[in-house]
Amino acid sequence: METVRVDGIDIAYRHSGAGTPIVLLHGAFGDSGDWASDLATLSTDHEVVAWDAPGCGGSSDVPADWSDRDWSAALAGFITELGLDRPVVCGLSLGSVLTLLLARDHPGVPRALVLAGAYAGWVGSLSAAELDRRVAAVEATIDLPPEDWADAFLESVYPPDAPADRVASARAALLAWRPATTRALLSSLVLLDLRPALPHIEVPTLVVRGEADQRSPWRAALAIARAIPDARFVELRGLGHDCAGPEFDALVRDFVARLQATA
Structure with missing residues (x-):
């Protein structure tokens, strides 16, 4: 793990390989370890x-007064500090929201986007009833030890036949989760609706969904792909909300490779 300081916040990250830069953004209750096998494969x-998002893994806590624009500024600053020239930014779940925020607020930073288990914000992707249920479920975790709810959450992210090492890595990150990060995410991102920003995204975008995804609705993922002018939608058979892995x-x-061929 390495660390870089961005606007007073230490951001930890894993870094490997050379060539076209790719930035991987993990989901909620995770950290960069969620991408360990993908990093090894892609960095060849x-x-x-x-990265470990602010408030996650080895990174500093999230300031209590952060807004959605602070999240995007931190990500843009992180990419700039590392000297990455127009990377492909790939976000899973919460990471997909941060990826869309980056494209909205700093459109010159990413060369392309990959959105996995994607949301256009919870408001922009869930029904009102499901939004209320999700918020209540997340609020209920704040004052409980992660051991009490980790397994139920992971069952909604991974299908029963998911690789055991991947689930174990995710569980380890979840057990180290900080309640303050949950509070910061709820206050800054829970009412986010990114649908108005989608038609203005001008970079190539790949939207990927696991066929067995229990968290990001099929209609929401398809709507994101249809709203972004240069987007393609792919569904991976048998995979869940965390659809990363060999096929991904x-x-x-x-x-x-297609980006490089058309450059």
């Missing part, structure tokens, strides 16, 4: 960086 011919990595490599 690309420069790959996976192959998709990303093909996507980047």
Whole structure:
């Protein structure tokens, strides 16, 4: 793990490889370790960086008064501090929201986007009833030890036949989760609706969904792909909300190769 300081916040990250830069953004209750196998695969011919988002893993806590624009500024600053020239930014779940925020607020930073298990914000992707249920469920975790709710959450993210090592890594990150980060996410992002920003995204975008995803609705993912002018939607059979892994990595490599061929 390495660390870089961005506007007074220490951001930890994993870094490997050389070539076209790819930035990997993990989901809620996770950290960069969620991408360990993908980083190893993709870095054979690309420069790959996976961050611990502020408030996660080895990074500093999130300031209590952060807004959605502070999240995007931190991500843009992180990319700038590392000297990454127009990377492909790949976000999973919460990471997909941060990726869209980056494209909205700092459109010159990413070369392309990959959105996995995607949301246009919870307001922009969930029904009112489901939004209320999700918020209540997350609020209920704040004062409980992660051991009490970790397994139930992971069952909604991974199908029963998911690789055991991937689930174990996710569980380890979840057990180290900070309640203050949950509070910061709820206050800054829970009412976010990014649908108005989607038609203005001008970079190539790949939207990926696991066929067995229990968290990001199929209609929401498809709507994101349809709203972004240069977007393609791919569904991976048998995979869940965390649809990363060999099939996903192959998709990303093909996507980047197409970008290079048309440059």
